[in-house]
Amino acid sequence: MARATVQDVARTAGVSVGTVSRVLNGSPAVSESSKAKVAAAIRQLNYRPLASARDLRRDRTMRILALAKNLYSPVISEVFRGAGDAAALSGYVTLIAPTAGDREREQQLVDMLRNGSVDGLIMFSPTMPDEDVEEMAEQLSVVQVCEIADAEAAFGVSIDDRQAAFDITRHLIRTGGRRMAMIGTRVARSGRLREEGFRRAVAEAGLSPDHMLFTDGDFDFHAGRRLARELLGLRPLPDAVFCGSDTVAAGCVREITDAGLRVPGDIAVAGFDDSIQAEMCVPELTTIRQPAYAMGQLAFEALLARMTEPEGYRRGRTFLPHELVVRDSTNG
Amino acid sequence: MARATVQDVARTAGVSVGTVSRVLNGSPAVSESSKAKVAAAIRQLNYRPLASARDLRRDRTMRILALAKNLYSPVISEVFRGAGDAAALSGYVTLIAPTAGDREREQQLVDMLRNGSVDGLIMFSPTMPDEDVEEMAEQLSVVQVCEIADAEAAFGVSIDDRQAAFDITRHLIRTGGRRMAMIGTRVARSGRLREEGFRRAVAEAGLSPDHMLFTDGDFDFHAGRRLARELLGLRPLPDAVFCGSDTVAAGCVREITDAGLRVPGDIAVAGFDDSIQAEMCVPELTTIRQPAYAMGQLAFEALLARMTEPEGYRRGRTFLPHELVVRDSTNG
DNA sequence: CTCCTTTGTGGAATCGATTCCAAAACGACC
DNA sequence: GGTCGTTTTGGAATCGATTCCACAAAGGAG
16 A cells, blocks of 8 residues: 555545645635545545655755754753754754764765755754854854854854853852862863863962863763873862863762862862753762753754845854852862 | 756756766766766756655655654663664664654654655654554554563564563662662653562562652652652661662662761662763662663664565564673672 | 667656646625 | 626646666677
8 A cells, every 4th residue: 555645635535636735734715625525535545745745845844953963961952952842833843963973974964954854954063174164054054052163154052151161260269279170171162162261260360270181082971080080190189170061070079089089178179061960969069050941942043044034144153141050069 | 046956967067867867876877978077067066966856756765763752861872873873884864853752742753754754763762652653563664662662563672671670679689688669660661661570579589569669750860869758758768779760779879878878788779771870870870781772773773674675574572681780889 | 881789868757745827616796 | 697706626837856768879799
């Protein structure tokens, strides 16, 4: 039993294909009797309009794609939840795909926008160089979220990473931090901005950073432990560490605790993101809250504007406010 | 500048549309000179074949969809990584969509299979009733993973949840557990199977369960804390608790520790999944390792068979071996 | 040089839903 | 009953890539 087509429905209902299509799309100019006949035929044949045929004719898919390196991140999943909810309100389906940081796979997914498989694209952490993002943004419906390339043509939503890192570092200093260390990443742009914010806050307090440790690879719990272990071997021992994410901070806290030192007594630790990891950690982490859900919503709204208005869409970046969340991993 | 079509490319290259298409699809019967001319025209016009037109004609999309309630779960993301990698090897793109446990949104996503937006579907935790899964599986390319409905026609990959729960409960008893408690969920089928395994192991040891606590809603860190708090108010106080996930177990451990009791000294705690949470917890959790990546791979392979072979596909369920991982949250 | 095979090419038909245009059906009103 | 709107309908054209068929060109064998 092959798939039923609009022709089959028309024949069964005793009307024309035009009428069937009009019923399907809720056109007002259809008599009640036709509507009923068509509805009956559709049910009888278990008919569904074929997406590719509809998309071809209409020249849009009502689908968008959201790209990220990986899915297992509280911030990413929350951002995509916000974007997905906002998209649903406008009748769009949001699909998500991980790139695994692989250029080729990312390219393949971006091609889905180029070849019309989806109408728009939300990029979380592009692996491609900034110039490519810029070029894409000029011709295609793309917005960025959290990780924003320096691209004039593109729109992006994020917090002010530099300011946020500045704020939390200042908090570390205010609560007694003098020998300042940072564990971060330079792979992501946000990581570099956080480094800047950290350095600025330290300098402003008349101090200088004692230790800066970075990873080029994963930025997870194990990386946090590894770098913290390294840190504990250095002198002078820091009394405050700013970590680029909660997960890394949790690894750092764990390593410090295992070494017999106390957090925050001996070393204060600050995280970033205010994910569930911050609450799971003992002691609970002082961190920066990102309005991830709202960022996702805003990203979709900007994307919608880009998709529907040919030219008058928003460009540049928008910052959403972050918030310092003080918990027990820093001195009160 | 509107999108270039195959016609435009043909005109620019001075060949026919047939030849362009043959070049695009790597047909061998094309001269080198035509190949070069077409390639040049494609580059010049920045041409990409339109997906909907191609899909319509070919009657397949080379895309599959993976559904789950939410994305922020180590098991889910690992399963989908396995499925995605396997799919990529066969030239398929894997798209992921969260249902948020919403029937309507789930239906909308399942419709993407019905209307040919994708060629196949991997379902993680269906919200729909088993009968619907069964009915879908009969006519459509669907496989299930981890959470498997009792559906004859469908294929599913998972571990043997009952046996795994049995194994870890037996370990709790072997290492001194007498007053046995469980914190679980009955919303998911796997949760019910784990309950069965727990009960069986307890009964087999000549004991009977002291406390069984379940949540109908979220099954996360906070739920773990809430149920553990409740548990600590009950008498007799348990000396061993089996939790249905690592995240819940982490919440449970946290609540017990905060109450001034020791894990595992006063109360032993076991988790499930061997996610990163098991390692982040203090003490690290004894748990059950699920071969999530392999489950994803296998799920895709079964799906591929279902999509390509009209009838001779696999049915029923396949169990992959689990593994008891002993750490510090249970007595040595 | 002819005949036959191979290799390459052009172009029309096709996939299935939508949409536009023209025409039919239906009322209402005189 | 005829005229003039207003609904409603039928059906052809369309979207863009693929594929099949027929035919042309090139090469090889005799």
